[in-house]
Amino acid sequence: MENRRNFLKTACKPIVLAALGIPLLEACSSEEEDPILTSQNSGVARTGPLILNISDSTFSALSEIGGWLNYTAENLLMVRISSSVIRVFDNRCPHQGNRDRWVYDGNEFTCQYHNNSYSNECSGSLNCYQSKLEGTTLTVSFG
Numbered sequence: 068m069e070n071r072r073n074f075l076k077t078a079c080k081p082i083v084l085a086a087l088g089i090p091l092l093e094a095c096s097s098e099e100e101d102p103i104l105t106s107q108n109s110g111v112a113r114t115g116p117l118i119l120n121i122s123d124s125t126f127s128a129l130s131e132i133g134g135w136l137n138y139t140a141e142n143l144l145m146v147r148i149s150s151s152v153i154r155v156f157d158n159r160c161p162h163q164g165n166r167d168r169w170v171y172d173g174n175e176f177t178c179q180y181h182n183n184s185y186s187n188e189c190s191g192s193l194n195c196y197q198s199k200l201e202g203t204t205l206t207v208s209f210g
Contacts, residue, residue, distance in 0.1 A: 113209040117141060121153070122203040129153060135171040142166055143196075143207070144176055146187050154187060155207045157194040161185070 121129055126145075128136045135146040137158055144156040158166045160178040168179035175184040176193065189195035197208040 116209070117207040119205045119207070120203055121200075121205050126205075133173055135176075137167070137169045139167060144169060144193065145205075146171065146176075148187070151200055153198055153200050153205055154189060155196045155198045155205075157196070159194070161192045 119126065125138075126136060128134045129145060129147045132147050132149060135144070137144055139158065142158050144158045146154050146156075148154055156176070158169065160166070160180065160183065162178065162181055162183045165178055165180045170177050170179060171187075175186055177184045185191050185193045199206045199208075
């Protein structure tokens with residue numbers, strides 16, 4: 068009887084946690100692979116600036132003031148503030164780390180996973196990178 072009692076004391080906690088704990092932890096995660104772990108840029112410090120030709124059709128959304136782009140190839144959110152300013156942010160949501168479901172209302176980016184919103188100002192929660200626009204060349208510095 069004593070062996071059975073000791074067994075139940077030691078075995079029940081891990082079984083209950085395994086049965087209930089994992090589903091609770093997964094409740095707020097996305098069903099897709101974690102883009103942070105699968106991204107070519109995550110966890111790797113950049114050694115130099117990123118230079119983009121915004122006249123390329125990939126960046127057509129940035130041709131108008133107020134236009135924005137979730138540039139997932141480089142894990143960046145970009146928004147055209149004026150004819151000479153494009154702000155560039157890391158597209159990783161500070162809440163859960165998701166990168167792929169953003170909307171923009173002209174002032175804030177909203178992550179569609181949990182509807183958290185972040186300002187388009189460089190003083191907000193999104194990591195803002197220094198950028199310089201010269202003609203159609205956008206240079207983004209990460210340091």
